[in-house]
Amino acid sequence: MTLIKSISGIRGTIGGNIGDNLTPIDVVKFTTAFAYFLQSKRLKDWEMEQEQNGEKEPLQPLKMIVGRDARVSGDIVNRLVCSTLQSMGIHVVDLGLSTTPTTEMAVIQQHADGGIIITASHNPMQWNALKLLNSTGEFVSGEEGKEIIRLTETDDIKFVTVDKLGSYTLYENGIKDHVDAILRLPLVNKNAIAKANFKVILDTVNSTGALALPYLLKELGVNDVTVLNGEMNGVFAHNPEPIPENLAGICNAMNRSNYDVGFVVDPDVDRLAIVKEDGTLFVEENTLVAVADYVLQHTPGNTVSNLSSSRALKDVTDKYGMTYTPSAVGEVNVVEMMKKTNAVIGGEGNGGVIYPELHYGRDALVGIALFLTYMAESKKSCSQIRALYPDYCIVKKKTELDSSVDLKAILAKIAEKYANYQVNTVDGVRVDFDDSWVHVRSSNTEPIMRIYAEALTPQVAENIANKLIADIRELMN
Numbered sequence: 004m005t006l007i008k009s010i011s012g013i014r015g016t017i018g019g020n021i022g023d024n025l026t027p028i029d030v031v032k033f034t035t036a037f038a039y040f041l042q043s044k045r046l047k048d049w050e051m052e053q054e055q056n057g058e059k060e061p062l063q064p065l066k067m068i069v070g071r072d073a074r075v076s077g078d079i080v081n082r083l084v085c086s087t088l089q090s091m092g093i094h095v096v097d098l099g100l101s102t103t104p105t106t107e108m109a110v111i112q113q114h115a116d117g118g119i120i121i122t123a124s125h126n127p128m129q130w131n132a133l134k135l136l137n138s139t140g141e142f143v144s145g146e147e148g149k150e151i152i153r154l155t156e157t158d159d160i161k162f163v164t165v166d167k168l169g170s171y172t173l174y175e176n177g178i179k180d181h182v183d184a185i186l187r188l189p190l191v192n193k194n195a196i197a198k199a200n201f202k203v204i205l206d207t208v209n210s211t212g213a214l215a216l217p218y219l220l221k222e223l224g225v226n227d228v229t230v231l232n233g234e235m236n237g238v239f240a241h242n243p244e245p246i247p248e249n250l251a252g253i254c255n256a257m258n259r260s261n262y263d264v265g266f267v268v269d270p271d272v273d274r275l276a277i278v279k280e281d282g283t284l285f286v287e288e289n290t291l292v293a294v295a296d297y298v299l300q301h302t303p304g305n306t307v308s309n310l311s312s313s314r315a316l317k318d319v320t321d322k323y324g325m326t327y328t329p330s331a332v333g334e335v336n337v338v339e340m341m342k343k344t345n346a347v348i349g350g351e352g353n354g355g356v357i358y359p360e361l362h363y364g365r366d367a368l369v370g371i372a373l374f375l376t377y378m379a380e381s382k383k384s385c386s387q388i389r390a391l392y393p394d395y396c397i398v399k400k401k402t403e404l405d406s407s408v409d410l411k412a413i414l415a416k417i418a419e420k421y422a423n424y425q426v427n428t429v430d431g432v433r434v435d436f437d438d439s440w441v442h443v444r445s446s447n448t449e450p451i452m453r454i455y456a457e458a459l460t461p462q463v464a465e466n467i468a469n470k471l472i473a474d475i476r477e478l479m480n
Contacts, residue, residue: 068115069081070102089170102368110140191372202260213235216230220371263378280386308350338364408479
């Protein structure tokens with residue numbers, strides 16, 4: 004069974020049996036449930052407004068944004084989603100091939116009531132997913148997600164009659180609107196970037212980064228750009244997750260020429276990895292750290308990252324006398340904590356940069372613009388910027404879960420075993436030691452347990468992660 008329903012949406016492999024995989028029936032059911040949820044919310048708000056104002060304004064149909072990455076199944080799923088929304092009486096604005104942050108921005112810019120992003124992010128090509136956005140272009144909350152999942156099981160939802168079908172509009176300027184908004188940011192210095200005359204190489208992993216990133220760089224004044232894996236056919240040239248073991252291609256290419264920096268994104272362009280001028284990795288954990296360093300130099304404020312992210316962000320935040328706060332894993336949790344603490348920058352250690360001056364969503368495009376500005380204004384190379392931060396080593400492992408495992412019991416026993424150390428149980432179990440930490444939690448998107456460990460050397464981090472894996476297996480048995 005590879006169909007996973009979570010608070011952030013539905014994800015699965017294409018084909019197979021209904022309810023076990025991501026079939027057309029499952030796509031329609033989930034889209035219908037989300038549409039009905041938004042319509043019910045709108046009706047409730049409308050009735051309250053009418054009662055307060057004593058007016059009888061007509062209830063207007065919803066407008067929703069739809070965008071997709073370049074997966075092989077994307078066009079089919081897109082047509083199912085758009086047709087289902089129209090059948091619910093909703094006006095659809097289809098961005099076509101787009102990115103996750105572009106779709107999030109479009110919800111705001113188009114004053115829409117919500118949005119659906121058709122992408123399985125870093126998962127292999129046989130996967131696809133629907134990610135759900137509210138009217139602020141952010142992922143729906145945990146409670147809202149649970150209600151939408153419940154609605155997928157009801158038969159009480161009615162579709163509209165033919166005279167009330169929703170309209171369909173193909174809007175092809177979403178990426179342009181997104182980039183224009185980035186260029187207007189005070190901390191993005193287009194003139195400095197253009198003057199630096201950077202030579203940049205990209206790995207866009209056969210998806211919509213090939214559409215968005217070259218356009219962004221052109222608008223920033225970067226004229227020397229090489230694109231690897233730029234065919235938007237959804238047949239990924241390598242594992243699409245932008246982590247070190249998948250980036251040999253761009254590293255080798257940089258060794259053969261004199262590039263100033265390399266950028267790698269995942270298929271929906273919300274995660275960013277950076278490659279230094281010598282062809283070695285900046286490491287995705289440091290993407291947020293470097294961008295935060297630049298932002299904090301100009302905008303004093305607090306920061307947030309999730310519990311699985313490097314403590315280097317805390318070190319940088321401390322340097323400016325500001326407050327760092329960890330959150331549970333998941334973009335919606337990071338955003339909630341950022342709003343709560345009034346953070347000026349935040350995100351996730353997987354290369355996800357959230358810059359609220361633009362919008363509350365992970366955004367590789369704004370990450371690139373801010374990082375290039377940092378390079379241009381500081382006149383530092385990638386390697387020189389990386390040298391400013393601690394040499395922490397992080398190890399990321401995973402182990403498959405059997406459906407019969409009592410996960411809560413295992414995590415409770417791990418917390419009990421390490422009770423003499425600093426333990427955080429907000430999301431799984433994180434244990435902080437003097438100069439290292441380990442975080443154990445179940446994945447929201449795959450049937451696995453994730454184990455992240457960070458220390459001052461790779462061997463220590465590896466040993467800590469392996470020790471926790473051994474603990475888990477012992478408890479499973």
